[in-house]
Amino acid sequence: MRYLIQHDPAMNTRSYTWMLVIALLINSGCTTVKRFKTASYVGEDHALVDMSLFGARLDEPSPGSEVKDLWDLSASAQTQMIQILHERYPDNAQFTAALNREYLRKGTGPVTDMTTRDLQMVFTISKDRDYSQLGNRDGTFSHADRIEYLKFSLEIPPEFNLHFTGWNRYATEYGEIKVADMSFSRSLDLDADLDAELVEGGARGSISRSEEQVINTRYLKLNGFISDRRIEIEEEGTRGTDLTGNVTANVSMVFDAFPERITIPLFTGKEWDGAPGVSALKFTDVMVPRLEEAPEVVEAALSLEYIYRHVISGEKTFQEWDDRVAYYSGKIEKRVPLFSRSEVVPRFYCIGSDADSREVIRVRTPAGEEFLLQFADYGMAMRFFDWLARESGYPDQPAGSPVEIGRHTLIFRDRPLTWHTLAGGDPVKVMPVYESGDSGTSLPGSR
Amino acid sequence: MYYLTVQNLGKERCIHRGEEDIYSDGMVFSCIPDLDFPGGECVKEIMIVCSEVPDPPMKAKVYRY
Numbered sequence: 320m321r322y323l324i325q326h327d328p329a330m331n332t333r334s335y336t337w338m339l340v341i342a343l344l345i346n347s348g349c350t351t352v353k354r355f356k357t358a359s360y361v362g363e364d365h366a367l368v369d370m371s372l373f374g375a376r377l378d379e380p381s382p383g384s385e386v387k388d389l390w391d392l393s394a395s396a397q398t399q400m401i402q403i404l405h406e407r408y409p410d411n412a413q414f415t416a417a418l419n420r421e422y423l424r425k426g427t428g429p430v431t432d433m434t435t436r437d438l439q440m441v442f443t444i445s446k447d448r449d450y451s452q453l454g455n456r457d458g459t460f461s462h463a464d465r466i467e468y469l470k471f472s473l474e475i476p477p478e479f480n481l482h483f484t485g486w487n488r489y490a491t492e493y494g495e496i497k498v499a500d501m502s503f504s505r506s507l508d509l510d511a512d513l514d515a516e517l518v519e520g521g522a523r524g525s526i527s528r529s530e531e532q533v534i535n536t537r538y539l540k541l542n543g544f545i546s547d548r549r550i551e552i553e554e555e556g557t558r559g560t561d562l563t564g565n566v567t568a569n570v571s572m573v574f575d576a577f578p579e580r581i582t583i584p585l586f587t588g589k590e591w592d593g594a595p596g597v598s599a600l601k602f603t604d605v606m607v608p609r610l611e612e613a614p615e616v617v618e619a620a621l622s623l624e625y626i627y628r629h630v631i632s633g634e635k636t637f638q639e640w641d642d643r644v645a646y647y648s649g650k651i652e653k654r655v656p657l658f659s660r661s662e663v664v665p666r667f668y669c670i671g672s673d674a675d676s677r678e679v680i681r682v683r684t685p686a687g688e689e690f691l692l693q694f695a696d697y698g699m700a701m702r703f704f705d706w707l708a709r710e711s712g713y714p715d716q717p718a719g720s721p722v723e724i725g726r727h728t729l730i731f732r733d734r735p736l737t738w739h740t741l742a743g744g745d746p747v748k749v750m751p752v753y754e755s756g757d758s759g760t761s762l763p764g765s766r
Numbered sequence: 767m768y769y770l771t772v773q774n775l776g777k778e779r780c781i782h783r784g785e786e787d788i789y790s791d792g793m794v795f796s797c798i799p800d801l802d803f804p805g806g807e808c809v810k811e812i813m814i815v816c817s818e819v820p821d822p823p824m825k826a827k828v829y830r831y
Contacts (some may be wrong), residue, residue: 480822575772578818580798604798604818611825613776663777681800691800733802753775 353640354558356633364449365649367459368466369532370623372655373443373565377436377662389418421759431605433665434574436556438657442566444469446627456631463611463634463642465561468626473549473619473655480575480609481617486568509724511704544753558639562625574608574663581605581667582682584703584724597706599725600682605695607665613753616656617663623651664753668700669693670707671731672747681730689730693752700749711741769803769829772814778803778827787829789814797824806831808828 389400401418408414445468452458475481544551550570556562573629583601610617626648633642669691671679680692694700707722721735729736731747741747770782770789780803780805782795789812797816806829 353783575822576819578798578816606777606819609819609824610775611773688799689801690798730802741824753777 322502335710337632339732344370348594349628355639355642355644358644358646361629361645363649364459364627364647365651366647366648367629368446368469368623368625368651370442370444370471370621370651371653372621372657373441375438375440375657377438377658379433379436412752431603432576433605433607434576434609436572436574438472438570438572440570440657442471442568442569442621444471444563444566444623446561446563459627459629459647461630461634463630463639465628466563466625467628468555469562469623469648470551470553470625471621472549472624474549475619475657477548479617482573482575483545483550483570484551485571486543488567510739540696543568574610576606577609578692579607579665579667580690581693583695584699584701584706586702586706596710597703597724600727601718602682605665608663613660615660617658617660618654619657621651621653621655625649625651665694666697667695667752668697668749669752670700670704670747670749673750674746677730679750683728683730683735685726689692691752692729697749704749707741709739767831768809769801769806769831770814770826771798771803771829772816772824772826781826787828787830789826792823793824794820803829804831805829 333637397474404414404417444466446464449458449460449461452460453462475483542553544553550568552566552568554562554566580602581604583603584597585599585601586596587598613695626646629645629647630639631643631645633639669679671677681689682692683689694703710722717738719737719739721737722741731740768784769780771778771780773779779797779799780801781797781799781805782789783801787809789810791812792815793812794815794817797818801831808827809830810828812826812828814826815823817822
């Protein structure tokens, strides 16, 4: 660029200054540290983004592993245990070793609260990739499009007595695509000669600017909110960060409670065939989830609001400063499955018959209370069931006498259960208390 | 004979029975008993309170047989 100034030197100096200012402005205007070239809001389009609950896993909180040894027992229990160990292990070394064994381990006893659960959810957010619209000025897809903002919530319907209690953690996962480390350098040289009658000379000016960017530098905002029946997650992406991807959320939940009483048979002593017998029945009350119905699937309401950044032009470059942007907003509402019935119902087992209609064995206490004879797990139920089967086959067992354990009486069909009923009457078997597809195990020899 | 039942996880359980229909909203019963229940005609639905877990109240049915 060369200018010849032959008349007014002052005017020439002003022109030179103006050129410098204009060049500075031009250079500043060409910066790449911009969000877009132009932006406008177009309107609503609810089909650009989709969201689903990719997976959900319901786990019971893991119990601690607190261990108790002899010295944690009460004074009377310590005395009794030491006496027993002294009789069983006369050898000093064995006796000393027995004193240091672990006798109780927390978590191995019956769980008394089954109403709390940890729920891990993986949400998948995807965008519509309609390549047939590429190059279409009126279309809504280009390579540079991205989800710029989203807010989604998951709400538990009121018919389920289920509540969020805690937010364990949440994490967002994105694929990392590093495009390049880019350096931009722009310069403008000015060279002006002054050739006037009184003044002769020249000036040289240079304006340069350099920028360095890492494309796809990740910057992300992630906010979470939790209330009794609702969790909400909000995300905002920045340059080069598309919010398409997976979001994992871990929450703690609690059901309203419903009481159940489970039976713990105490196996002690030796029976006629060498197998242990049941000397007493103990009971413990546990809390199970309160759900009046047991739906196959428990669903929640998923809602998503998003802002979609559609690039009208400038999509050929990875940087966004040259994009002409059209913004769309959208909303999605759907119901998604959270967990199935089998993940909620307690796996208790009882003994009874389901030949014609479902009939189960109950327990009657000395006080006249009557409740279901149910066990915390299948193994315990089978062990008690085996004992019943053996006892009913005992030759000296009075056939018509009721089955009594300690001061408790077993009840079947609203009458005391007799050994005769077990030995030759109706078939009874181990059955799940709540429907879970298990057909049960029949009493040997039963019909 | 009147039978008072509650339902949980799809399973109906009789928790009380009596000669007379004494059942009304707000009454407190233990929800642990499980009595023999022959079915019958449902005469009304009420809201009871479980003595083991008082809150929230629970829907219950009264049957006559």
